[in-house]
Structure formats: structure tokens, C-alpha cells
Amino acid sequence: xxxxxxxxxxxxxxxxxxxxxxxxxxxxxxxxxxxxxxxxxxxxxxxxxxxxxxxxxxxxxxxxxxxxxxxxxxxxxxxxxxxxxxxxxxxxxxxxxxxxxxxxxxxxxxxxxxx
Amino acid sequence: xxxxxxxxxxxxxxxxxxxxxxxxxxxxxxxxxxxxxxxxxxxxxxxxxxxxxxxxxxxxxxxxxxxxxxxxxxxxxxxxxxxxxxxxxxxxxxxxxxxxxxxxxxxxxxx
Numbered sequence: 001x002x003x004x005x006x007x008x009x010x011x012x013x014x015x016x017x018x019x020x021x022x023x024x025x026x027x028x029x030x031x032x033x034x035x036x037x038x039x040x041x042x043x044x045x046x047x048x049x050x051x052x053x054x055x056x057x058x059x060x061x062x063x064x065x066x067x068x069x070x071x072x073x074x075x076x077x078x079x080x081x082x083x084x085x086x087x088x089x090x091x092x093x094x095x096x097x098x099x100x101x102x103x104x105x106x107x108x109x110x111x112x113x114x115x
Numbered sequence: 116x117x118x119x120x121x122x123x124x125x126x127x128x129x130x131x132x133x134x135x136x137x138x139x140x141x142x143x144x145x146x147x148x149x150x151x152x153x154x155x156x157x158x159x160x161x162x163x164x165x166x167x168x169x170x171x172x173x174x175x176x177x178x179x180x181x182x183x184x185x186x187x188x189x190x191x192x193x194x195x196x197x198x199x200x201x202x203x204x205x206x207x208x209x210x211x212x213x214x215x216x217x218x219x220x221x222x223x224x225x226x
Contacts (some may be wrong), residue, residue, distance in 0.1 A: 031212065043158070043203065043216040055214055069174055091157060100207045103160040104214060 002026070004107035006092050012113045021110045023092030024073055026103040030098050031106070034067055034077050035091040043091075049075065050098040061086075082114045092094070119206050121217030129225045133190040136220035138204030146207040147187045148214070149178060153219045158216075161189075196224050 005024040013019055025032050033048040047057040052069045056066040060067070064083070069075040079086055089111050120139045128134055132185040138147065146165050164180035164187060169217055171178045177190045191198055204217040 005190055009149055031216065035216075042218045045215060048213055068184070093158075098212060100212045100214070101163070101165075103148070103163070104158070106157040106159070109157055109174075 004083035004092055004105050006090075006107035006110050008110055009108060010113075012115065013082055015083055016076055016081045017051045017060045017114075018078065018083045018106060018115075019086075019112060021077040021092075021112070022091050023075045023077070023107060025075070025083045025092070025094030026105055027073065028073075029096050030070060031095045032075050033095075033104065034075070035093065036088045038088045046077070073078050075083050080113075082112075087114050119204065119215050119217040121220055123220055124218065125221050125223070127223045127225065128194055130196060132220055133192050134194050134198070136202050136204075136222075138189075138191050138206075138217050140185050140206050142208070144184050144206050147180060147184075147206040148169060148207065149187075149189050150203045150205060150216075151200050152203065152219075155201075158203060161204055175187065182225045191222075194222070194224055196226060199224055210223070 007022045031050050034046040036044045036046055046059045047067045048055055049069045065079055067077045089109045091106050091109045093106045095102050095104050121139050138202045148224045149161040151161055152158045162178050163193055167184050168182045169180040175192045179188045201219040203219045206215045
């Protein structure tokens, strides 16, 4: 079975450029989470969706970040404009239900470097 | 707000020694999960604890949930080089669907 699929795996861009990260959750999973991981701040929850609806985006750093989930099989995290402090590994994760229980399945992550 | 404290931040042990990491929450938890992340990898689910005072074992790993459901621990007996990685607790709250990760404990092992 295919797991959570993220793209790109690596992205290097210059400050000010737009970055779009993509995620395909496991088929049939109804909850999707975006996390950011850095050495300094650890694993931070940015936003999560239940049944394609954003539930809590309080972790989104600022207006430069936006996330969408147009359908059950696709989500994007966009940063515009990007800044060097956005450099991190961004993980997408999904789980089957919307109740707060059950294993989170993580993708391989997208490593973003903003120069 | 929800806060998850995890200690220690780092642990370096001799192969064969035991290892323990602790997770403490500022509020009562509904459930708690543990994940392992290998260097360069992604977090992988280990276990979920639900009941007050619950103890679960997976081979050399023992997981405990505190009686008040505000703390948890992961203990590894006789560490092996394959145990290297960062161990995270993750707090799940019944009032919301979100999952908050602790700061993690990085385990390194001297062969």
C-alpha cells in the first residue's frame, strides 16, 4: 500500500520566491496534518484538516503561510514570499478517523532551504 | 495552552545500558502516543496509551501512562545500536483533534 506521499523531497529556493509543498494522504484517511521540524523548535503543528475542512490553523506562523485541501486526496502548503527562517523539514501526516485517537502516518518530508 | 515537556533532551549510553525518556503535560490527557524518528527519517508510530496507569510492553520497550494521565515514560532495556534515534511523545486531547508533539529525546549509543 502506498503511504503518505510528499513532493518535492528537497527544495532550494531564494528568499522572496513562492514555495508550494504537496501531500497525498493515504486513501481513505479523513484527517491530514502539516508539521514543521527544525532543530530549535522541534515538531510544530501548523494546521490540520478533518474531512478536507481546516480545523485549527493556529500554528501557522504568519500570513505568508497558507494551506488548502481541495479534495480528500490532495493538500498543499504554500509559503509566499519565502524567507530564510522558513528553512525546515515539512511533514504531512494522515490518519483514518477524525476522532482524536489512532496512529499518525507520516510522509517522508519535504526539506526546504531558503537562501 | 497545551504544553508538552520531554526530558532529557539528549541521552548518550553504552550499548547494553538502559534508557528512559519522560513526558509531562500541563493538563490531563485523553491519550498519549509515542513515536520514533531515525536520523534523516520521519516519525514512526510505536504505541498509544489510553488508560490511567496503563503499562504496555513491546519486546525491550516498556511504556507507562501516569495515574493522573499527566505524564508518561518510555523505557528501553539493554539498548542496541538499532535503537538510535529521537523518541517523541505526542499528546492527544479529547477536546480537540490535534496532536502536539513533545520536544523529543535524542538517543545515541556507543557500540
